[in-house]
Structure formats: C-alpha cells, structure tokens
Amino acid sequence: MKFNLSSPTAVDEALHLLHKSSGSARLLAGGTDVMVGMRVGKIKPDFLINLNKIPDLAGIHPSSHFKGGLFIGALTKISDVEHSPELCGGYRILAQAAGTLASVQIRNLATLGGNICNAAPSADTATSLLVLDAVAEIAGQEGFSFVPLQDFFTGPGTTVLGSDKILIGFHLPPQPEKTAGTYIKHGARKAMDCCTLGVAAQISMADGRITKARIAIGAVAPTPLRVHEAEAVLEGKNGLTDILINKAAQIAEEAARPIDDVRGQAWYRKQMVGVDTQRALSMIAGMLEGEQV
Ligand SMILES: Cc1cc2nc3c(=O)[nH]c(=O)nc-3n(C[C@H](O)[C@H](O)[C@H](O)COP(=O)(O)OP(=O)(O)OC[C@H]3O[C@@H](n4cnc5c(N)ncnc54)[C@H](O)[C@@H]3O)c2cc1C
Secondary structure (H helix, E strand, C coil), rough: CCCCCCCCCCCCHHHHHHHHCCCCCCCCCCCCCCHHHHCCCCCCCCCCCCCCCCCCCCCCEECCCCCCCEEEEECCEEEHHHHHCCCCHHHHHHHHHCCCCCCCCHHHCHHHHHHHHHHCCCCCCCCHHHHCCCCEEEECCCCCEEEEEHHHHEEECCCCCCCCCEEEEEEEEECCEEEEEEEEEECCCCCCCCCCCCEEEEEEEEEEEEEEEEEEECCCCCCCEEEEHHHHHHHEECCCHHHHHHHHHHHHHCCCCCCCEEECCCHHHHHHHHHHHHHHHHHHHHHHCCCCC
C-alpha cells in the first residue's frame, strides 16, 4: 500500500491540498475508519491529509453560532465527548451515545467528526446530534458555511462535503432547562460492534406541557433519520402519556426503511424501532417525573 502523507497546520492549507488532489486524497482524523478501509482495499487514496496538526479543530467550548450553545470541534476524540463535563443537562445524550461506540481503545483514537463524515447509517453519535439540532460548520474554497445535520447526509457513506470540504465542528443550540433524553443502541454485543439499530429521543417540558420533542433513528434507512411525524404527535401535549408514547413509537416504526444485512433482518429492525422508541420515551417519562434532568 503506497501513499503520500501531508500534515498541514492550517485549515486553508488543508483545503488547498484537497483542491490540488482533485478527489484522489482522503482526510485523516483518528484513522479508525480510513486505516481499516485502506487495509481491506475498500479505499485506495494516493494521498492522506492528516488533520491532527491543525490547532483548534479539537475541543468543546461556547458556540459562536448559537448564543448560550456549545461548539464541539470535529477532531474532538469520542472519549473526550464521552467524559466532557460540558455535556451535561440537555447535552448529556451525546456523551451517553459516545460511550457506546466500539471500545475504550477505539474511542481514544476516533473523533466525532470522523464518525459523522464516514456517514455510516449506524454511526452511534449521529442520532444524538440530530436530536440536539446540531449544525455543522464546514470550510470550503468559497469560505465557511453552516448546514443543519439533518441535511448533511446524502446517502450511505456520502455527505454534502463531497471531496473538497472540511468539517470544522458542530454547533449545538442551548437546550431547555427541563430536558431529558436517552440513546438506545440495539446490537448483538455490548461493545466493539456497530448497532443493529439505534434510537435517540429527547423531550423538553415546561408547566407540564411537552415544548420540544426529538426522535431520531439509526441503521434503519440510508441515512440517520429524524422522525418529524412522531415528534409532532408529542409536541404541545400535556404530559408524556402511555397513549402518546405508543403512538409516537408506531410512527417511528413505520418511518424505518431498513435492509437485511449481517447485523439483522429488515422485519426485525423495523419492529425493534417501535419497541426501542417506546422504551426510550418511557425511560424519559420516568426521568422527567423523577426530575432526574
Ligand atoms: C473495531 C471497530 C469498532 C467500531 N465500532 C463502532 C461503533 O460501535 N459505532 C460507530 O459508530 N462506529 C464504530 N466504528 C467506526 C469508527 O471508529 C468511527 O466511525 C469513528 O468515529 C471514525 O472516526 P475517526 O476519527 O477514526 O475517522 P477517520 O477514520 O479518520 O475518518 C473517517 C472518515 O471521515 C473523513 N473525515 C474525518 N474527519 C473529517 C473532517 N474533519 N472533515 C471532513 N472529513 C473528515 C475521513 O476522510 C474519512 O472518510 C468502529 C471501528 C472499528 C475499527
């Protein structure tokens, strides 16, 4: 396996190298997808552009896009996301999801940006970022742009980045005070395995009413998916009742469009989306009642 490696120290320089390579280069973050892909011959880049020497691409700090929100740099390690004290309250779901990815060793190498740019429908952090209304900051030849995560994925393994843009990080808007959420990773093993399906749900309440509902499902469609119809059933209602939970779960199940693959059969995945959405919302109802938020 022969390739050239370059380690630019600025985003502009990395963009220039990408532009010059006309699609034959691959960006390298933690390498846990890139290196495996190269090893098995799935990808054969002539040129690797290592992003790890660019300062400021890693870290979690206040967002410049959302007042009172958070920014997470693309090069932030999954283990740092998992253990960040900043990811508390309404942001906790992302830390929880990060903690389910692979193993400690992989989490210490893998980055949040890599997990999203790899664009696997099963990416563990994608559904949690979707329920947090994450907005991707992207650098390209023409400058910086902001794209809501729900418009970021274009298919399995593809994103709006194409071959000439770099993900800078994610901006997360502030979350309402009384917010609870959870991510359910459904898989054959507890660690070192991509999910058979994943469900992330997050509910905000004020004065007994559901002010915001977010439900996202993973590994059951060509891209991670928000289930807007299920959210609409919940928003504005008084209390997260069993009837509402079951209705939302049924809609989520209907929205799933899974395929048969080594991790599970389509009929099973679809059915379990309903079951896990029901489980997630029931857990959240318990958290909100017990004020564990
Ligand atoms: C044993 C094993 C177990 C795994 N288990 C899981 C699991 O349980 N759940 C899960 O979701 N994933 C899992 N993965 C996949 C992988 O670890 C994650 O997707 C990881 O987050 C990728 O991050 P990385 O930094 O290593 O990305 P890299 O491999 O460096 O890059 C991944 C892709 O993103 C692109 N990229 C990276 N950074 C940027 C950027 N800033 N801008 C534009 N493009 C960029 C790269 O060019 C490449 O196409 C597993 C992998 C292995 C090897």
